[in-house]
Amino acid sequence: MDAMRIAAMTEALRAEHAGLQSALDAATQRLRETEHRIVRTEETVLLQEVGIYEYRHPLSDAIAYKDQLAQVKARIKDMAREGQAVVGATNWQVNGSAAEGRKMVRDFSKLMLRAYNAEADNCVRTMRPYKLQSAIDRLEKAVEMIVKLGRTMNIHVHPDYHRTRIYELELTADYLAKQEQEKELIRAQREQQREEEAARRDFEREKARLRKEEAHYRSALAKLLQNGTASAESVEELKAKLEEIGAAVAHVETREANTRAGYVYVISNIGAFGDNVVKIGMTRRLEPEDRVRELGDASVPFRFDTHALIFSEDAVGLESRLHAELNDRRLNKVNLRREFFRATPAEVRDVLRKIAGQHLLEYRDTAEALEWRQSAAVTEPA
Numbered sequence: 001m002d003a004m005r006i007a008a009m010t011e012a013l014r015a016e017h018a019g020l021q022s023a024l025d026a027a028t029q030r031l032r033e034t035e036h037r038i039v040r041t042e043e044t045v046l047l048q049e050v051g052i053y054e055y056r057h058p059l060s061d062a063i064a065y066k067d068q069l070a071q072v073k074a075r076i077k078d079m080a081r082e083g084q085a086v087v088g089a090t091n092w093q094v095n096g097s098a099a100e101g102r103k104m105v106r107d108f109s110k111l112m113l114r115a116y117n118a119e120a121d122n123c124v125r126t127m128r129p130y131k132l133q134s135a136i137d138r139l140e141k142a143v144e145m146i147v148k149l150g151r152t153m154n155i156h157v158h159p160d161y162h163r164t165r166i167y168e169l170e171l172t173a174d175y176l177a178k179q180e181q182e183k184e185l186i187r188a189q190r191e192q193q194r195e196e197e198a199a200r201r202d203f204e205r206e207k208a209r210l211r212k213e214e215a216h217y218r219s220a221l222a223k224l225l226q227n228g229t230a231s232a233e234s235v236e237e238l239k240a241k242l243e244e245i246g247a248a249v250a251h252v253e254t255r256e257a258n259t260r261a262g263y264v265y266v267i268s269n270i271g272a273f274g275d276n277v278v279k280i281g282m283t284r285r286l287e288p289e290d291r292v293r294e295l296g297d298a299s300v301p302f303r304f305d306t307h308a309l310i311f312s313e314d315a316v317g318l319e320s321r322l323h324a325e326l327n328d329r330r331l332n333k334v335n336l337r338r339e340f341f342r343a344t345p346a347e348v349r350d351v352l353r354k355i356a357g358q359h360l361l362e363y364r365d366t367a368e369a370l371e372w373r374q375s376a377a378v379t380e381p382a
Contacts, residue, residue: 053129053177056170062182065175072168079161086113086146088155105153112146112155120165124172129180132173136166188337195291199284203256206286207249214245255286262315263288264308264322266348267295271302271372273340277331278307278348281339282319302375305367307345308352318355325351 059065079085086109094100119142123135143157150156221238224230255261262284268277283291288309296303312318323339326348332338341348346365 055174055177056132057167057174059174059178062175062179065171065178069168069171069175072164072171076161076164076168079158079164080113080117084158085161086110086116086155087158088150088153092153105155108150108153109155112150112157116142116146116157120168123169127169127172127176129173129177132169135169135173139165139169184335184337195283195285198290199262199286200256202286202290203252206252210245210249210252214242214249217241217245252286255284258313259284260316261313262311264310264312264315264319265292265306266308266345267292267304267306268345268367269296269300269302269304270367270369271375272300275367276342276344277340278343278345279304279340280319280322280326280348282315284315302369302371305364305369307365307367308349308363310352321355322348322351325354 057068059068088105088109090102090105091098092101092105094104116139120139123138127135139162143162147156217238221235221242224234224238262282264280264282265288267279267281268275269279279295281291281295285291289306292304292306310318323336326341326343329341329343330336330338331340331342344365345367349363349365352363
């Protein structure tokens with residue numbers, strides 16, 4: 001083999017290597033971009049799951065988004081009707097006929113627009129806030145496909161039309177997120193109203209019970225005094241009882257009037273959330289365990305265990321201080337109405353010790369978790 005042939009083969013191999021290296025570099029870059037999109041999408045999904053959503057176009061409420069979307073949809077229809085959606089060559093001819101050429105470009109453009117709009121409409125219809133980027137990527141691919149299919153007649157989606165449809169996707173994602181946020185707020189308000197109504201009924205029942213008891217003792221005292229045979233000791237005993245009842249009525253009325261007074265509770269549910277998660281909330285109920293039982297009635301598979309019940313004249317303030325002390329332990333760092341913290345009952349007890357002047361009715365470090373333990377025992381192999 002002569003030197004010239006060897007040199008030619010070497011040059012050819014170098015050229016082939018350079019081409020392969022260029023293709024490899026391009027593929028590597030595409031892989032990086034794809035991985036970046038995947039990571040970004042996964043991060044968005046994770047943030048969405050814990051209630052974090054970054055609005056592309058912040059507006060005041062869901063109604064404002066709905067109005068804006070209506071305007072955008074009207075603009076999309078206008079652009080399509082005015083021929084500003086998909087455009088193509090103006091000098092295309094068929095068998096030397098410019099008119100036939102324009103008709104072919106127009107018909108093919110309509111077909112491409114129909115395909116593009118079908119993809120865009122499907123993206124809108126199946127939109128979830130955390131799927132926004134993947135929807136945008138799908139629409140970008142639709143644009144690229146139309147460019148490839150319509151290359152001979154220079155048919156492509158007009159950039160302004162494409163931007164408008166992307167804007168529609170972003171607004172739709174924002175609208176859905178805002179809608180869910182408002183629903184969550186309404187749910188929380190209704191829950192608060194139910195809790196306030198339950199507390200009001202508690203107060204009314206307790207006042208009715210005390211007044212009935214008071215009427216009973218007043219009647220007994222009146223009869224003793226009427227008979228004239230009562231001992232001074234019996235009369236004083238009944239009067240003391242009436243004073244005690246009067247003080248109890250006054251206490252209930254004070255509790256009812258003071259909307260900040262109540263019980264702060266620390267509860268856990270090992271079966272539902274694991275052994276390192278607690279819920280710290282507040283109730284105005286006269287019997288705080290009633291509220292704890294309600295929380296475990298239907299929303300979770302097992303009942304909650306109570307670790308602490310703390311009465312305070314400013315239970316709202318105490319709850320806020322506890323939440324602030326454990327703020328970095330929150331499971332949901334955006335929706336502060338979700339009062340769950342990654343902490344053990346013992347850690348919460350230590351925080352309570354730092355807050356002076358609070359009366360602990362009871363405190364248990366270990367959860368009984370009776371139903372969960374019994375269920376676990378049933379499922380264990382013999």
